[in-house]
Amino acid sequence: MSSLAPRFSSIRFAIGILCILFLYAGCSVRRVAFNDVVTVEQVSFIRVGQTTIGDLADHIGAPDEITESEFGVVALYNWSDTKSAAFDFGALARLILPYAPTMTLNKTGITPEQLQVVFDPQWTVRAYGFSRRTMDKPIVWFWPF
């Protein structure tokens, strides 16, 4: 009985390692962040008809783009947080086989967001708003269906 105990514990250890390997097998997590997020709180200082482009730059920095529209000049602040995760079921085969079959599930969520500020000819804010915002998505979510 006593000689079986160490063997049983080593089998448990091996199974544990295999389980960990299987859980992480072919797991790939990628994340790309572009610029800082601009929040609603950060732009609460804006007063339509009063705040100038200089005030805006002092608070949240220079815009990424300035373009002209029918309603006036528009300053655009862009940011994004792209998350991508993949799970390759064939990765475990790499440990034992010379050939690793690819059986990958991958999901990528690119979420570009934008703050748009419209200026009048005196460079004071005429209107501003955020682009359609997405809910926070999990970082590891590889199920593509």
Place this chain on the structure above:
Amino acid sequence: MLSFKPLIGIILVLALTLTQGCVVTRGTIGEPLQEDAISQIKKGTTTMAEVVALIGAPDRIVRGNDREIFHYYYYDGKSPAMLLVLLNFIRMDIKSDNLYVFFDKNGIAEEVVYGKRTGRTQFRLWPFGE
């Protein structure tokens, strides 16, 4: 003296094992904007030609409110990655600096808008959290 050799070997192997699969990438677009040159632009006096002499030709010229706007930009991206046999983490952090110089109808600088974000670009590997 001889006893140190295996130790060095072990440290070397450990260091190689710990850093295997590590990838460090850095990418930039454009040239960093020189803040001392930007500070020399004086509203109401500096001309378009002087701005070009100070900073160079703009990356873009935008027209807005009947004015010419020079746009200069610089992007900096840092990306560490850990590519192991079974597990990969890749993260990239990109930020941009932007400079806009607004000129009046006589080609004199009217407003300077500058924002620097690239100083906060980091090599961060852990993809979770903020």
